[in-house]
Amino acid sequence: MKVNPVDRAAQATPPALARQLRGLSDRALAWIFVGPTVFLLLAINIFPLLWTVWLSFTNYQVNRPNRAVTFVGLSNYQRILTDGDIWITMQATAHFLIWTLVLQVLIGFTLAYLINKKFRGNDLWTTVIVLPMMLSPAVVGNFWTFLYQPQIGLFNYVVGFFTGKDPASFSMIADVSLAPWAIVIVDTWMWTPFVMLICLAGLRSIPDSIYEAAECDRASKWRQFWTITIPMVAPFLMLAVLFRGIENFKMFDLVVQLTGGGPGSTTELTSINLKREAFEKWRTGYASAYAVILFVTVFGLASIYVKALNKVKAR
Amino acid sequence: MKRQSWKVALAAAVVGCAGAFSSSDAKANELTLCWAAWDPANALVELSKDFEAQSGIKMKFEFVPWPNFADRMLNELNSRGRLCDLMIGDSQWIGGAAENGHYVKLNDFFAKEGISMKDFIPATVTGYAEWPKGTPNYWALPAFGDVVGWTYRKDWFSRPDLRAEFRKKHGRDLAAPKTLAELKEIGMFFQGREIDGRKVFGAAIYTERGSEGITMGVTNILYNYGFQYSDPKKPYSLEGFVNSEAAVRGLQFYKDLYDCCTPPGSSDWYMSETIDAFKSGQVAMQMNFAFIWPGVEADPKVGGGRSGYFPNPAGPGGHFAQLGGQGISVVSYSTRRDAALQYIKWFAQPKVQEKWWAAGGYSALRAVVEAPGFATSQPYAQTFLDSMAIVKDFWAEPAYASLLLAMQKRVHDFVVAGRGTAKQALDGLVRDWNDIFKDEGKKK
Numbered sequence: 111m112k113v114n115p116v117d118r119a120a121q122a123t124p125p126a127l128a129r130q131l132r133g134l135s136d137r138a139l140a141w142i143f144v145g146p147t148v149f150l151l152l153a154i155n156i157f158p159l160l161w162t163v164w165l166s167f168t169n170y171q172v173n174r175p176n177r178a179v180t181f182v183g184l185s186n187y188q189r190i191l192t193d194g195d196i197w198i199t200m201q202a203t204a205h206f207l208i209w210t211l212v213l214q215v216l217i218g219f220t221l222a223y224l225i226n227k228k229f230r231g232n233d234l235w236t237t238v239i240v241l242p243m244m245l246s247p248a249v250v251g252n253f254w255t256f257l258y259q260p261q262i263g264l265f266n267y268v269v270g271f272f273t274g275k276d277p278a279s280f281s282m283i284a285d286v287s288l289a290p291w292a293i294v295i296v297d298t299w300m301w302t303p304f305v306m307l308i309c310l311a312g313l314r315s316i317p318d319s320i321y322e323a324a325e326c327d328r329a330s331k332w333r334q335f336w337t338i339t340i341p342m343v344a345p346f347l348m349l350a351v352l353f354r355g356i357e358n359f360k361m362f363d364l365v366v367q368l369t370g371g372g373p374g375s376t377t378e379l380t381s382i383n384l385k386r387e388a389f390e391k392w393r394t395g396y397a398s399a400y401a402v403i404l405f406v407t408v409f410g411l412a413s414i415y416v417k418a419l420n421k422v423k424a425r
Numbered sequence: 426m427k428r429q430s431w432k433v434a435l436a437a438a439v440v441g442c443a444g445a446f447s448s449s450d451a452k453a454n455e456l457t458l459c460w461a462a463w464d465p466a467n468a469l470v471e472l473s474k475d476f477e478a479q480s481g482i483k484m485k486f487e488f489v490p491w492p493n494f495a496d497r498m499l500n501e502l503n504s505r506g507r508l509c510d511l512m513i514g515d516s517q518w519i520g521g522a523a524e525n526g527h528y529v530k531l532n533d534f535f536a537k538e539g540i541s542m543k544d545f546i547p548a549t550v551t552g553y554a555e556w557p558k559g560t561p562n563y564w565a566l567p568a569f570g571d572v573v574g575w576t577y578r579k580d581w582f583s584r585p586d587l588r589a590e591f592r593k594k595h596g597r598d599l600a601a602p603k604t605l606a607e608l609k610e611i612g613m614f615f616q617g618r619e620i621d622g623r624k625v626f627g628a629a630i631y632t633e634r635g636s637e638g639i640t641m642g643v644t645n646i647l648y649n650y651g652f653q654y655s656d657p658k659k660p661y662s663l664e665g666f667v668n669s670e671a672a673v674r675g676l677q678f679y680k681d682l683y684d685c686c687t688p689p690g691s692s693d694w695y696m697s698e699t700i701d702a703f704k705s706g707q708v709a710m711q712m713n714f715a716f717i718w719p720g721v722e723a724d725p726k727v728g729g730g731r732s733g734y735f736p737n738p739a740g741p742g743g744h745f746a747q748l749g750g751q752g753i754s755v756v757s758y759s760t761r762r763d764a765a766l767q768y769i770k771w772f773a774q775p776k777v778q779e780k781w782w783a784a785g786g787y788s789a790l791r792a793v794v795e796a797p798g799f800a801t802s803q804p805y806a807q808t809f810l811d812s813m814a815i816v817k818d819f820w821a822e823p824a825y826a827s828l829l830l831a832m833q834k835r836v837h838d839f840v841v842a843g844r845g846t847a848k849q850a851l852d853g854l855v856r857d858w859n860d861i862f863k864d865e866g867k868k869k
Binding site for chain 2: 391
């Protein structure tokens with residue numbers, strides 16, 4: 111007769127331990143099982159968070175172990191919120207965030223809509239389109255610096271070819287007015303496929319019967335698009351926006367590789383600025399306050415957004 | 426079967442322990458030296474083979490590319506890591522490393538081994554070894570003398586057609602510039618010119634934003650216009666010295682040079698990008714640290730007499746050049762301190778220092794650089810000597826990183842991004858630096 115694994119484990123439990131366990135309630139047993147995970151979660155996530163909050167009220171500098179740590183109250187928060195340079199990095203982040211989301215949603219949805227049509231080579235095109243998101247951001251950043259190179263860059267050459275401009279006459283990553291767009295273009299190139307895949311999943315989840323019913327009702331394609339496709343894909347789109355929004359709010363690697371935050375501080379996003387404060391200037395207390403502010407911002411915005419997402423889903 | 430499994434496990438554990446012990450024995454006989462990944466580091470690897478042969482100690486090396494060098498190594502020191510026994514750290518780290526106990530103080534060791542700091546180029550002792558500056562407290566042995574200087578295309582400068590055109594335009598010979606004004610004139614002369622069918626540009630200068638690049642470039646000009654870090658009579662008093670009228674003119678000059686005479690897209694260039702631009706024939710002149718000169722000389726396209734070298738040109742307010750280079754220190758968290766000191770003792774020997782220079786390392790030992798044949802030993806040797814005689818360094822305060830990043834931001838914002846005026850940039854820098862010194866308790 112075959113013994114099932116649970117019975118086998120029960121038989122293998124030493125009698126003394128079995129007697130002890132027998133007296134435990136279900137709740138206590140549950141705690142024994144989840145305890146290690148809860149402990150790890152507290153140690154790895156919650157404790158560092160609380161510790162960061164505490165550090166944000168001090169003048170602690172990790173590279174100055176011999177210096178006395180003093181409580182400075184809200185002064186770190188006050189300095190950050192009244193620092194004009196930090197507001198400039200916030201503006202740069204907002205510009206990057208908004209434009210990447212707008213472009214990725216528009217292009218991603220359009221691509222998904224096209225790919226969703228049945229045509230020859232559909233699978234091949236899907237694979238080709240998703241290739242950029244499979245690359246490492248460091249690699250992408252590096253090769254786009256070559257593409258943007260004024261003298262030998264393909265990007266400048268193509269722009270020059272279509273506009274008649276001298277390719278060497280402009281530099282995407284050295285010009286203050288162009289650099290914010292340079293990073294938007296690269297991020298859009300890299301991550302539009304991600305939005306496309308999510309939209310594609312949404313489009314494929316719409317039953318054909320709904321469109322067939324609409325056809326019977328003589329609804330035009332345009333009406334079908336606005337009353338069936340868009341509402342049914344909307345939760346997927348919103349999910350994609352949430353993922354990309356959170357990712358781009360903390361964007362670091364790609365932009366560092368592309369522009370290093372320059373020219374000047376034109377593309378210095380908050381995460382780059384935070385890294386400089388924390389690990390180059392070593393102002394740990396100040397950087398902790400900065401991190402707390404960013405955390406609260408992202409958490410707050412994400413919470414509002416998730417509520418909106420749930421409402422859309424409920425409809 | 427069960428018993429056999431236990432035996433196998435026991436045997437594996439014994440073998441594992443034996444392996445661990447033998448590897449820790451091997452490690453006791455090993456030294457790890459940390460430095461930047463660049464040409465001189467490769468020369469040091471070769472040089473250190475002599476030390477390995479003499480001492481029986483195996484040398485390991487941890488080299489990190491320059492843009493990440495400070496990040497990586499300061500993290501290592503701050504976390505009291507034991508990766509490095511010896512550190513060839515940047516000159517500006519000395520204050521922080523000394524005050525935070527990262528480096529071993531070497532005074533007693535120097536006294537015991539008869540190593541005298543008087544035997545080294547004074548600027549390198551001040552720059553790489555002393556903290557506080559100007560006091561006989563030594564935390565490093567000057568290891569690699571370096572300074573910002575200039576390289577130029579001697580072959581282009583000697584073309585009769587270009588020389589004639591330049592003479593006609595400026596009324597003087599096309600030659601290595603002696604002043605900053607001449608440097609700019611030459612830069613403008615070459616900018617956009619076609620040479621051998623290729624468009625070339627005036628000069629490659631430091632503009633890098635992320636680490637220290639643009640600061641290491643702009644200071645060469647600021648010093649020569651009269652910029653000073655603080656009132657010489659009143660330390661940490663910055664107003665009117667950092668942002669003096671002369672300093673403002675100096676910063677404006679650097680921006681003008683960037684705007685008029687550099688290749689398009691050179692908005693984030695440091696050592697490697699400027700070398701590439703020069704070696705690929707894009708520019709007539711290149712600002713860079715002296716460490717690149719042996720590589721230029723050996724390059725098949727621009728070496729072998731095609732390039733010349735000149736010290737940073739003088740300006741209206743003086744004649745200085747930005748100090749580079751590093752000292753070698755013993756990391757205080759090392760468990761192999763004696764072996765590390767043994768390496769420094771070996772490295773300080775005149776014969777080793779001579780070999781160091783011959784291998785491409787810039788020795789800071791006076792016996793080497795003041796030897797009769799030194800100035801003619803390499804085409805760039807005299808320029809190196811001339812440049813080392815006029816050096817000035819950035820702050821070496823414990824808060825140097827904050828001071829540096831503030832300057833990087835202010836200067837890059839003005840020079841490359843064109844935000845505000847030179848006066849606003851330097852006024853902003855004074856505010857930033859004052860805040861930092863207040864945080865440090867050095868200013869009220």
